[in-house]
Amino acid sequence: MISQIPILVSSLLPLLSLLTSVSASCIHGTHLFPRQSETVPISTFGYSGAIGPLNWACLNETANGLCSLGQFQSPINIDASIELDNGASSTLSIPNVEAAEFQNLGTTVEVEVNGTLVDRGKEYALEQFHFHTPSEHRIFEDYQVMEAHFVFEAEDSTILVLAFLIRVSAQSELDPLLRSVFAALPAIRNPGSVTTTGPLSFGNLQNHFDTHSFYRYQGSLTTPPCSEGVEWLVVDGPLLVDVRTLEEVKSVVAFNSRYTQTPLGERNRLNCFGSPSCSI
Ligand SMILES: *[C@@H]1O[C@H](CO)[C@@H](O)[C@H](O)[C@H]1NC(C)=O
Numbered sequence: 001m002i003s004q005i006p007i008l009v010s011s012l013l014p015l016l017s018l019l020t021s022v023s024a025s026c027i028h029g030t031h032l033f034p035r036q037s038e039t040v041p042i043s044t045f046g047y048s049g050a051i052g053p054l055n056w057a058c059l060n061e062t063a064n065g066l067c068s069l070g071q072f073q074s075p076i077n078i079d080a081s082i083e084l085d086n087g088a089s090s091t092l093s094i095p096n097v098e099a100a101e102f103q104n105l106g107t108t109v110e111v112e113v114n115g116t117l118v119d120r121g122k123e124y125a126l127e128q129f130h131f132h133t134p135s136e137h138r139i140f141e142d143y144q145v146m147e148a149h150f151v152f153e154a155e156d157s158t159i160l161v162l163a164f165l166i167r168v169s170a171q172s173e174l175d176p177l178l179r180s181v182f183a184a185l186p187a188i189r190n191p192g193s194v195t196t197t198g199p200l201s202f203g204n205l206q207n208h209f210d211t212h213s214f215y216r217y218q219g220s221l222t223t224p225p226c227s228e229g230v231e232w233l234v235v236d237g238p239l240l241v242d243v244r245t246l247e248e249v250k251s252v253v254a255f256n257s258r259y260t261q262t263p264l265g266e267r268n269r270l271n272c273f274g275s276p277s278c279s280i
Pocket residue numbers: 013014015016017018021060061062063
C-alpha cells in the first residue's frame with residue numbers, strides 16, 4: 001500500500017483538504033484519499049440532481065473546479081485521435097488471492113488487492129478496482145454495460161487507471177474474476193457495508209490484457225475532484241458478464257457513469273458562457 005503520508009507540495013493542499021469530506025471512489029486508496037480501516041466511507045457526491053455530475057463543481061467550487069473548467073476530463077468518446085498501444089511495453093501482475101475485502105462505497109463497489117503494472121518503464125502499485133454501470137468510456141461512440149477501473153499509483157503519486165469495458169453476453173464463457181467478485185455482491189447491498197470475497201484468480205484478466213491493445217490518453221478522475229494528469233489505459237476488447245450478474249450489479253449500484261466529456265484540449269462544455277458552444 002502506498003504511504004499515507006506523502007510529502008505534500010503546497011499546490012496539492014487545497015485539493016487534499018476537501019477530501020476529508022468527499023469520498024471519491026476513483027481515487028479511494030491512493031494518496032488523495034487514504035483508507036480508514038474502521039469505516040467504509042460513503043460518497044457525498046452522486047449521479048443525479050444537485051449532487052450529480054453537472055453540479056460536481058458546485059459541491060465545492062474550490063476543490064472541484066476542474067469538474068466544470070478542466071479541458072482534459074474523463075471519460076471521453078475514444079476515436080481515431082487516441083493512441084492505440086499494442087501493450088509491448090506494459091506488464092501487468094496481479095497475484096491470485098484466497099480472499100479480498102469488498103466494499104460498497106455508495107457510488108461504487110470496490111475490491112482491495114495488491115498488484116503492479118510496469119508501464120513504459122514506470123512502476124505503479126494497484127490500490128483497488130471498482131465498477132461503473134453503464135461504461136464511462138465509449139469507443140467510437142459505442143458503450144458497454146459496465147466498466148472496471150483498476151486504480152494504480154506510482155511512487156511520485158501519478159495515478160494510472162487501467163479500464164476494461166464489460167459486455168453483456170449470453171455465452172457461458174464468462175470472465176471468472178467477475179464471476180467470483182460478484183458472487184459476493186449480495187452481502188454488500190447496503191452502502192457502507194463490507195464483505196470478503198472467495199478466492200480471486202487474475203490469470204484470465206492478465207491474459208486478456210496481454211493479448212489486447214489498449215487506448216492511451218491523459219485525462220482525469222471521473223469522480224470529484226476531477227483531478228487531471230491521470231494516465232488512462234482503456235483496453236480494446238471487452239470482458240464478458242452474463243445478464244443475471246448485470247441485473248444484480250444494477251440492483252446494487254444502479255447508475256454511476258459520468259457523462260462523456262468534451263474532447264481532450266477543448267473548452268469544457270460546462271464553461272460555456274461567452275463561448276461559441278453556447279449558441280450550438
Ligand atoms: C471545499 O474545499 C476546500 C479546500 O479545497 C475546503 O477547505 C472546504 O472545507 C471545502 N468546503 C466544503 C463545504 O466541504
